[in-house]
Amino acid sequence: MTDRPLPEGTTGIAGSTGSTGTTGTTGYVDGPTAHAWAALGGSPELLERVSFQGPDDVLPSGLPVLRLARATVAVCSLAAAELAAHRSGAAVQAASAVPAAPVAPAAQAVPAVRVDQGAVATAFVSERHLTVDGRAPVSFAPHSGFWRTADGWVRTHANYPHHRARLLSALDLAADAGPEQLAEALGKLPAERVQERAYAAGALAVAVAPVGPAMHPLVEHREVGAAAASAPVRPLGEAPVDRPAAGVRVLDLTRVIAGPVATRALALLGADVLRVDPPRLPEAEDAHADTGFGKRSTRLDLAAPADRAVFEELLATADVVVTAYRPGALDAHGLGPDALFARRPDLILAQLRAWGWAGPWAGRRGFDSLVQAGVGIAAHEAAPDGRPGVLPAQALDHGTGYLIAAAVLRALTDQRTRRPGGRHLRFSLAGTASWLLHGIEPEPDAPHEASPERYDPSRWLTETDSAYGRLRHALPPIGYEGAPADWSRPPGRWGTDEPVWL
Known part of the structure; x- marks a missing residue:
């Protein structure tokens, strides 16, 4: 079917x-x-x-x-x-x-x-x-964000250590390279080349694209x-x-x-x-x-x-x-x-x-921030100086x-x-x-x-x-007559519960 x-x-x-x-x-x-x-x-x-x-x-x-x-x-x-x-x-x-x-x-x-x-x-x-x-937790790591490239902008996602390591490796940077070295390397390359090198390495970077047609239900x-x-x-x-x-x-x-x-x-x-x-x-x-x-x-x-x-x-x-x-x-x-x-x-x-x-992108990894960049939302929301939003x-x-x-x-x-x-x-x-x-x-x-x-x-x-x-x-936003006002339990430590149904 x-x-x-x-x-x-x-x-x-x-x-x-x-x-x-x-x-x-x-x-x-x-x-x-x-x-x-x-x-x-x-x-x-x-x-x-x-x-x-x-x-x-x-x-x-x-x-x-x-x-x-x-x-x-x-x-x-x-x-x-x-x-x-x-x-x-x-x-x-x-x-x-x-x-x-x-x-x-x-x-x-x-x-x-x-x-x-x-x-x-x-x-x-x-x-x-x-x-x-x-x-207050930090939402995005220093190696995540918008970066200028030789011909535009790219958005990276490197919040997890393995994603950061793959991104730096894809750009031939040392494992301890900081945001300044990342910015310098990205500024020398076209955005789509960065995107494809990152994809090949299992890293996450997407060229900022203009708004495209509706493609997905x-x-x-x-x-x-x-x-x-x-x-x-x-x-x-x-x-x-x-x-x-x-x-x-x-x-x-x-x-x-x-x-x-x-x-x-x-x-x-x-x-x-x-x-x-x-x-x-x-x-x-x-x-x-x-x-x-x-x-x-x-x-x-x-x-x-x-x-x-x-x-x-x-x-x-x-x-x-x-x-x-x-x-x-x-x-x-x-x-x-x-x-x-x-x-x-x-x-x-x-x-x-x-x-x-x-x-062609159906098999690729992605996060909200990267999809915003790739489908044109970041370009649509750009600042007057052209920086993606x-x-x-x-x-x-x-x-x-x-x-x-x-x-x-x-x-x-x-x-x-x-x-x-x-x-x-x-x-x-x-x-x-x-x-x-x-x-x-x-x-x-x-x-x-x-x-x-x-x-x-x-x-x-x-x-x-x-x-x-x-x-x-x-608090949860779910709203109907009789809806719960809060969760029945707070989060426990990640990965510490028994693998059984209650």
């Missing part, structure tokens, strides 16, 4: 709710929210459950970053509310009484969604608000399993409204930042999320302190027979697998999509890549993360109300970037009540004790 790409651009569903959100009372529906919800296969009548509130002066940009951010949080909130309605006592009893006729939640039974733009803006820069015992998905009997799904039973994903087992095979944001959202909503990392690829502790809320974390070597056996036991009863490793990394361990669905035709598999699933948040990462979580939640509902069987979901940072550049129109002149509120992020920050120390962190 082939993947079904979804169209680029807006859906033609008119209007916007503005800052306070008039959806459901005036008939206006937020266009980006409607497009994302349709891309996820959501029922259009549920869009009238969505509204917005809060300050307008957030995530300022020459691109519609706020519209993207609030839409991704809105569809995640709506998918959570939809699943909560399905798992309410009435729906569960109705479904158990007539097993052959699953009960989809009626629109009026789905809790109303009200997304606060201040909460969204704070969550979209959660890594910047994080402090650990008062210390927001999400691709397919259904797996020809009949209900061939791929039954595990019953979940009743669940409280603030934990609609309770009892769902999620294997988290992701790193930095989109995948961990997705699984952090699922953990907020009650899923048992177990992150699995290889022992020889350490995670930055500050990154885990930001995105590890609600989860557990373990380390397994998939090439070691004993660890592989443990992983297979986990996989055998997992409901969801989320992956975001470089292309081909898991396939080499026999964990590609076809192999997974051959063993588990009822699985929900969500995959993430940087550069999309087709085209950035979005006010790593919006491709965070936005894609909430889209992934929304798709998983929708798949859980869809399996149990429409058709059993597996679900294969594919996302890319480049797809979200295409949507931002080409698929979200400027704010229309829809009637809405202007918000006098000024943005103060402290309203959406809190402090929590953890294994890392006292954390100041952003």
Whole structure:
């Protein structure tokens, strides 16, 4: 079965709710929210459950970053509310009484969604608000950033030691070369030559490019399993409204930042999320302190027979697998999509890549900052002196993360109300970037009540004790009636949990 790409651009569903959100009372529906919800296969009548509130002066940009951010949080909130309605006592009893006729939640039974733009803006820069015992982590290492080249600009990513070492080696620099030597070397080379030398060495550098055409869909998905009997799904039973994903087992095979944001959202909503990392690829502790809320974390070597056996036991009863490793990394361990669905035709598999699933760059590594450079966002946001710019948040990462979580939640509902069987979901940072550049129109002149509120992020920050120390962190932006206000547990130390389901 082939993947079904979804169209680029807006859906033609008119209007916007503005800052306070008039959806459901005036008939206006937020266009980006409607497009994302349709891309996820959501029922259009549920869009009238969505509204917005809060300050307008957030995530300022020459691109519609706020519209993207609030839409991704809105569809995640709506998918959570939809699943909560399905798992309410009435729906569960109705479904158990007539097993052959699953009960989809009626629109009026789905809790109303009200997304606060201040909460969204704070969550979209959660890594910047994080402090650990008062210390603010450093987001980008000295060898990461924009650099002048002989004919333009290049963006590097060298936050991890192995990426820095590969970058310096690709440029014939000493392992201890500092930013000054890096700048000198880059200034002598054309940007695309730097890009290709870095790629060949397994390093990360991308030439800053002009805005290109829309090339990637927001999400691709397919259904797996020809009949209900061939791929039954595990019953979940009743669940409280603030934990609609309770009892769902999620294997988290992701790193930095989109995948961990997705699984952090699922953990907020009650899923048992177990992150699995290889022992020889350490995670930055500050990154885990930001995105590890609600989860557990373990380390397994998939090439070691004993660890592989443990992983297979986990996989055998997992409901969801989320992956975001470089292309081909898991396939080499026999964990590609076809192999997974051959063993588990009822699985929900969500995959993430940087550069999309087709085209010459599909197999390349990437991060949000590099995709911004490569698709034209950095050029679009350039300063008057020509220096490339950035979005006010790593919006491709965070936005894609909430889209992934929304798709998983929708798949859980869809399996149990429409058709059993597996679900294969594919996302890319480049797809979200295409949507931002080409698929979200400027704010229309829809009637809405202007918000006098000024943005103060402290309203959406809190402090929590953890294994890392006292954390100041952003609160979750998920907003529906009865939604959880915070995670049930702080992040534990990376890689220290037992590899078992709770």
